[in-house]
Amino acid sequence: MRISGKVWKYGDNVNTDVIFPGKYTYTLTEPAEMAAHALEDLDPTFATAVQPGDIIVAGRNWGCGSSREQAVLCLKAAGVGAIVAVSFARLFYRNAINNGLPAIICPAAAAALEHGEWAEVDLAAAEIRSAAGVFPFPPFPPSVQRILAEGGLIPYLKQQLATERL
Amino acid sequence: MGHTFAEKLLARNAGLTSVQPGQVIDATPDLVLSHDNTAAIIRTWRQLELPRVKHPERLAIVLDHAAPAPTTQHAQNHAEIRRFVAEQGISHFFDIGRGICHQVLCEEGLIRPGMLVLGADSHSTHYGALGAFGAGIGRSEVAALWATGTLWLRVPESLKITVTGWPGEWVSAKDIGLYIIGQLGADAGNYASVELHGETIAQLSMESRFVLPNLMAEMGVKNAWMAPDQVALEWVRSHQQDATSEFAAHFFSQAVYPDPDAQYAAEFTFDVTELEPQIACPHAVDNVVPISQVAGTRIQQAFIGTCTNARLEDLAVAARILHGRRVHPGTRLLVIPASAQVLRAAVRRGYLDTLLAAGAVIGPPGCGPCMGNHLGVPAPGEVTISTANRNFRGRMGTRDAEIYLASPAVVAASAVTGCITHPAELE
Numbered sequence: 134m135r136i137s138g139k140v141w142k143y144g145d146n147v148n149t150d151v152i153f154p155g156k157y158t159y160t161l162t163e164p165a166e167m168a169a170h171a172l173e174d175l176d177p178t179f180a181t182a183v184q185p186g187d188i189i190v191a192g193r194n195w196g197c198g199s200s201r202e203q204a205v206l207c208l209k210a211a212g213v214g215a216i217v218a219v220s221f222a223r224l225f226y227r228n229a230i231n232n233g234l235p236a237i238i239c240p241a242a243a244a245a246l247e248h249g250e251w252a253e254v255d256l257a258a259a260e261i262r263s264a265a266g267v268f269p270f271p272p273f274p275p276s277v278q279r280i281l282a283e284g285g286l287i288p289y290l291k292q293q294l295a296t297e298r299l
Numbered sequence: 300m301g302h303t304f305a306e307k308l309l310a311r312n313a314g315l316t317s318v319q320p321g322q323v324i325d326a327t328p329d330l331v332l333s334h335d336n337t338a339a340i341i342r343t344w345r346q347l348e349l350p351r352v353k354h355p356e357r358l359a360i361v362l363d364h365a366a367p368a369p370t371t372q373h374a375q376n377h378a379e380i381r382r383f384v385a386e387q388g389i390s391h392f393f394d395i396g397r398g399i400c401h402q403v404l405c406e407e408g409l410i411r412p413g414m415l416v417l418g419a420d421s422h423s424t425h426y427g428a429l430g431a432f433g434a435g436i437g438r439s440e441v442a443a444l445w446a447t448g449t450l451w452l453r454v455p456e457s458l459k460i461t462v463t464g465w466p467g468e469w470v471s472a473k474d475i476g477l478y479i480i481g482q483l484g485a486d487a488g489n490y491a492s493v494e495l496h497g498e499t500i501a502q503l504s505m506e507s508r509f510v511l512p513n514l515m516a517e518m519g520v521k522n523a524w525m526a527p528d529q530v531a532l533e534w535v536r537s538h539q540q541d542a543t544s545e546f547a548a549h550f551f552s553q554a555v556y557p558d559p560d561a562q563y564a565a566e567f568t569f570d571v572t573e574l575e576p577q578i579a580c581p582h583a584v585d586n587v588v589p590i591s592q593v594a595g596t597r598i599q600q601a602f603i604g605t606c607t608n609a610r611l612e613d614l615a616v617a618a619r620i621l622h623g624r625r626v627h628p629g630t631r632l633l634v635i636p637a638s639a640q641v642l643r644a645a646v647r648r649g650y651l652d653t654l655l656a657a658g659a660v661i662g663p664p665g666c667g668p669c670m671g672n673h674l675g676v677p678a679p680g681e682v683t684i685s686t687a688n689r690n691f692r693g694r695m696g697t698r699d700a701e702i703y704l705a706s707p708a709v710v711a712a713s714a715v716t717g718c719i720t721h722p723a724e725l726e
């Protein structure tokens with residue numbers, strides 16, 4: 134699976150309240166509505182300009198704070214294809230994998246990639262490519278790969294339950 | 300070689316003799332928490348087309364985040380949750396007004412040492428104060444747990460934090476927690492299990508102890524643990540109307556303690572003898588300074604509430620400071636007790652009368668304005684000082700508003716003067 138698009142670069146400790154404000158968490162449920170508020174309190178230009186396949190590149194501890202899954206869903210609905218960071222907060226990391234959004238830990242790429250440049254994430258080859266070079270990252274463990282391949286935990290579980298019923 | 304609390308508890312839970320950090324296990328939680336977000340979880344769970352949740356007796360649902368409902372949509376969510384609770388026969392259901400989920404589950408005796416508690420809430424680390432393994436998970440994961448009863452968990456590395464020394468009168472568990480986060484940073488505990496050790500921790504009251512595992516979520520930890528003891532048992536028992544002697548006997552039956560020779564990824568010691576009250580400044584919980592650096596900053600709103608600091612002892616210190624004083628003109632003080640039990644006790648002891656006489660606004664037990672849903676959203680440009688655990692931009696519902704975090708004593712003193720104030724200055 135390959136993802137390619139423009140890089141949106143942000144810093145360290147970007148928290149879930151600026152990714153998807155808490156005031157919307159019980160009222161906005163449609164993906165398009167959620168996408169319209171993605172990163173609202175961090176980068177007001179993001180939601181209108183982001184294109185399908187774009188890649189967020191961030192520093193340490195991306196997604197710290199709340200367990201809210203909309204922080205992942207709003208980015209996915211906005212078209213974000215992958216997030217590359219120095220590190221992720223654990224709840225965001227779990228939520229990303231469980232919703233089929235590749236969260237890639239790659240400090241070298243996070244340092245080298247520039248805002249606005251084109252980059253490509255190749256999940257099968259476990260590599261990130263851009264004008265700045267090729268950056269390998271450790272492949273996901275098989276259990277995580279299976280969840281990502283099915284598009285998230287719920288589709289994966291649905292398939293598992295269906296197999297059990299046979 | 301010995302093992303940490305997390306390693307011992309997760310090994311036992313997974314039916315293994317021992318586990319190592321980094322290992323992925325299939326965990327079976329004893330209790331699964333969700334709150335107002337249960338409505339969204341129900342919709343996800345319905346996609347799995349199962350007639351029943353697997354273990355309804357292991358679910359706990361508390362309506363607290365936007366309660367009572369501020370909008371039609373919130374009300375519809377609540378109604379959907381109530382229907383689901385009836386349909387699935389979920390007995391651990393606490394409707395609006397009972398209080399904040401973490402407080403209520405502890406009061407109700409649903410949390411015991413050595414339990415594995417997973418919650419669709421990042422502050423599920425709270426349960427470590429009673430010696431349980433409490434960790435936050437996402438909504439899809441809760442839906443998966445309803446379906447199967449098990450979930451993958453990575454065995455975390457463990458950090459040992461030892462706190463020593465006894466600080467001065469106006470320094471509380473909140474100050475100790477903010478200080479640790481300020482020193483170590485917002486990602487210092489990412490993926491890790493934190494154990495809190497030391498004489499200072501052991502001497503804290505139970506109500507103060509709850510503050511620390513709750514706040515440790517702001518260091519990114521998976522869980523945070525304290526040794527459960529008689530103080531823990533007495534606190535839980537005192538909140539039980541019908542606590543039996545079996546309750547006490549059963550309380551410690553699953554307790555897990557780390558081995559003395561356990562291996563930690565890192566160890567830290569903090570001596571808090573000289574500590575001043577600590578303040579987390581906008582817009583990050585690890586942006587912590589001693590109060591002397593920000594004293595005098597004007598505030599418009601003071602908020603005593605949330606799962607971090609709205610228990611009886613927090614209202615007691617606020618009442619003590621506000622006794623015979625008035626909230627400063629141009630400043631508003633919101634007080635939202637953590638639970639109905641706290642509210643009743645505060646009424647009985649006269650704290651509410653004192654707070655109302657001082658000009659405070661009292662809200663119904665619940666999360667209140669903590670996450671910007673209702674009951675105290677600040678205007679743009681306003682400054683709030685709050686006893687909460689999070690001060691991120693926009694947290695209370697307004698992007699261009701500032702939030703300072705402090706202890707209940709500092710928030711109460713600041714309400715009196717209209718600016719950030721050390722309580723000792725009022726004397």
Ligand code: SF4
Pocket residue numbers: 364399400401420422604605606607665666669670687688
């Ligand atoms: S009081 Fe605040 S931090 Fe605690 S559970 Fe409620 S919203 Fe979360």
